[in-house]
Amino acid sequence: MIDMLAALQPLVVGAVLVWSARVKLVSRHAATAAGRSALTRLLGQRRALPAYRLLGGVELTLGALLLLPPVHRLEAVAAAVLAAGFLGFLAYSRRAAPASSCGCLSATPTPVTDRSLARAGLLLAAGGLAWTATDGWSTALADRPVAAGAVLLAELAAVVTLSPELDRTWLLPLRRLRARLTHPLRGGAGVPLLATVQQLQLSDAYRRVAPLLRSDVREHWDDGDWRFVGHAGRYQGRPMTAVFAVPLADRAPDAVRVAVVDDATGQTLLSLAATAPPTGPRLPVAPA
Template identity: 50%
Template sequence: MIESLASVQQLVLGGVLLWASVLKLRTPEAARRSALKRLVGERHVVRAYRAVAGVELVVGAVLVLPPVLAVEAYLAVALSAGMLGYLTYAKVKAPESSCGCLGDKHTPVRGRAFLRAGLLVALGVLAGSGSGWWPSAGPLVLVAVVEGAAVVMLSPELDHLWLLPLRRWRVRLSHPLANREVTVPLESTVQQLQKSGAYRSVVGRLRSDLLDHWDEGEWRILTYAADTDTGTDTGQATAVFAVPLTDYRPDDVRVALVPETAEAMVV
């Protein structure tokens, strides 16, 4: 029983490390918002971030693949202990910087991140006593699902995947106006639009106030008269903005310039 439970930790630790490495490699720009920037400097932060991702990728892969060696678990313990040290540094030296550990969302280091690192250290120590490959654990592999869920719950960077939807669902059930249709004011949508990078990228081309608007699912569409510059000619166009209707997400605003006689140019 204990032997099988120890073997399951290979899958948990390997899965967490692989997840962390893939996210770091996919979004290296997150390094500049992390405490790692304070530790290694602006010039080297992306390179260091990718190096950490490479180490996590290698250790995660050897954990989930055969053969089973105790040194693999000890490497995971060392990485998790290093994360604890890094979190302590971030908390002291850059308290408002994000961890950059398991996601690209900006979330300052708080107690949950320390609990997560501590949990990974404990799982690594337990994994060191296992000698069988994790598929041999049989039904006990389901324990990995529970432990993986615990890691997610202790990761503020991942709250947007489960905690925020859960809170919205609870509000919909408990709010006295939950069963009534709520109309988002147009002024609120315009304010969100004007805060977006998409709006700032084309505001110099706009030639009118709001012309028209309508809702399509979770988006509100706004249109403005605009100019389009193709490099050789300047003509009239319509700027069509798509703005999130029910959430404040100005970074998700999109715009397309639709010339009168040409195809749309998405910005």
């Protein structure tokens, strides 16, 4: 079993590296992703994008070598070294530039989290295990196709689960499905959703963005002391999602916050923090 696991690791690491290289080399948002990453702090604004592209080239080359048999031990060692570099860079990003984006598997702005570090650790372990392989991945797949396929699916699922930047692909649709299948007035923290909706509709944040909204509550979830409520809408002609943050313990409408997020790019178009009702003119938000 260990021999089969070791033989399959080049496929897992290679697939992840090629996917990561696609973001850095092909995505039209690569320059923006590089600017959001800690490369800007580490190398400077002018060198961040060339370094980002160069890393993508290294990932593509090494990923292709791992995917194309035969796989040599030197390639597995290089994959482990690259994964160790990822782990070190992410740790640096989290400490020196906590507001920076990972820029790993997607151009979507995503801060470095424990999940990002765990994914880099998983790739490091996979690279180290691949170094011990005695057979190629093609032999492992031919000898035990069902077991090998199950292992590959499980590992790739683990990579996706540990990738916050991919949440929009699988986690948000699951949350929307849960919202459709569960009672819409039942809250997960003991606070009815209806009470949350009433609180946010009385808030100044809701009144400011109300002209942009095009739906009722589409999704909601609890995280710690906050409940997040999503509405679909349009901002300057672009599809967007208005995400309201409503404190579960504070019933004051003025504690509600809102962020307007572009559905296509994940960019925050408008953000209103919890404040007391303004005495001056309101922020002009024209309907799209």
